[in-house]
Amino acid sequence: MARGILRSVPTFKVRLATDADLATVLDVQQVAFERARGGEPAEDIVAAVEAVQGEEGSFGLVAERGRAILGHVTHQPEPICHASGGTKHGFVGRAGLEPATEGL
Numbered sequence: 001m002a003r004g005i006l007r008s009v010p011t012f013k014v015r016l017a018t019d020a021d022l023a024t025v026l027d028v029q030q031v032a033f034e035r036a037r038g039g040e041p042a043e044d045i046v047a048a049v050e051a052v053q054g055e056e057g058s059f060g061l062v063a064e065r066g067r068a069i070l071g072h073v074t075h076q077p078e079p080i081c082h083a084s085g086g087t088k089h090g091f092v093g094r095a096g097l098e099p100a101t102e103g104l
Helices: 018-036 043-050
Strands: 013-016 059-065 069-077 088-097
Touching: 013 043, 018 043, 018 088, 043 088
Parallel strands: none
Antiparallel strands: 013 059, 059 069, 069 088
C-alpha cells in the first residue's frame, strides 16, 4: 500500500449463534455453498448444519455487521482415533460466507 493512503477496513462482530439465527444461518450456508459449487444445490450442507444443532459440544459462530449475518461456522466435537485412546477433538467445518462479503 502506498505511503500516506489509508484504506477503510470493514468491521464485523463474531458471536455465538442463537436459535433465532438458524433460518438466516441456513440461508447463508445455502447461498455460499451453491455459489462455490457453480450453482449446484447445497441441500446436503444445509442439512448437515441443521443436523448438528443442539448436539452435545456443538455450537455455531456468526459474523455480523449491524444486524446482518454475514457468515457462519459450526464447531462440532469429532472423535479422532489416537494412540492415546480416542480423545475427542474439536472439528470446525461448514463455514459459509455471504458472497457479497468475500474478501473482507
